[in-house]
Amino acid sequence: MEETSTCKSHTSWNKGKLVGQKAPFKVNEIWAICTRLQLQHRVRELALFNLGIDSKLRGCDLLKLHVNDVCHGDRVAPRAMVMQQKTSRPVQVEITEPTRNAVNAWITSAHLRSDDFLFLSRIHKSPHLGTRQYARIVDGWVTEIGLDPCNYGTHSMRRTKATLIYRRSKNLRAVQLLLGHTKLESTVRYLGIEVDNALEISEQTEV
Numbered sequence: 001m002e003e004t005s006t007c008k009s010h011t012s013w014n015k016g017k018l019v020g021q022k023a024p025f026k027v028n029e030i031w032a033i034c035t036r037l038q039l040q041h042r043v044r045e046l047a048l049f050n051l052g053i054d055s056k057l058r059g060c061d062l063l064k065l066h067v068n069d070v071c072h073g074d075r076v077a078p079r080a081m082v083m084q085q086k087t088s089r090p091v092q093v094e095i096t097e098p099t100r101n102a103v104n105a106w107i108t109s110a111h112l113r114s115d116d117f118l119f120l121s122r123i124h125k126s127p128h129l130g131t132r133q134y135a136r137i138v139d140g141w142v143t144e145i146g147l148d149p150c151n152y153g154t155h156s157m158r159r160t161k162a163t164l165i166y167r168r169s170k171n172l173r174a175v176q177l178l179l180g181h182t183k184l185e186s187t188v189r190y191l192g193i194e195v196d197n198a199l200e201i202s203e204q205t206e207v
């Protein structure tokens with residue numbers, strides 16, 4: 001996993017190791033969560049779930065999005081450029097039509113302005129939804145469809161579409177770009193694929 005925890009006093013014991021890597025969602029699990037959120041009219045959560053899956057952003061970057069980061073005028077755009085907090089590098093994300101519809105519905109129902117955070121926090125001291133709140137929301141989605149929350153987390157959101165794209169295309173370089181990884185090795189570890197297989201695919205992929 002590219003994102004590893006660190007400690008100020010010493011190097012973390014799990015630095016560079018695949019410890020507790022969270023599983024990506026399967027297609028049927030994505031549909032199960034979306035359907036539940038739609039039927040229960042949970043507009044904010046549907047927008048958060050869809051955009052989290054589509055964008056493949058880390059939680060810290062997803063939650064700091066402003067309305068004008070994803071909107072052109074009064075409509076959500078099919079693509080957006082986001083500056084990553086971890087790498088200080090921009091990454092382009094695609095926003096599919098179902099996600100654009102969900103985000104538009106949320107912006108309208110919440111009466112958000114262009115300079116507002118897209119996912120405002122309901123805690124007064126926080127300007128936007130926090131990572132711990134996000135983690136609790138994801139745990140709730142997972143539990144509601146009968147999955148074990150120990151096996152899933154916010155990184156499941158980031159890994160899901162990247163994993164699906166890799167399985168369908170075997171294009172490791174494309175996934176690297178979509179995730180905003182600076183090194184191919186990071187993408188290999190993040191997807192949990194065999195290094196030899198990854199390098200063979202990479203060598204056959206024209207850039």
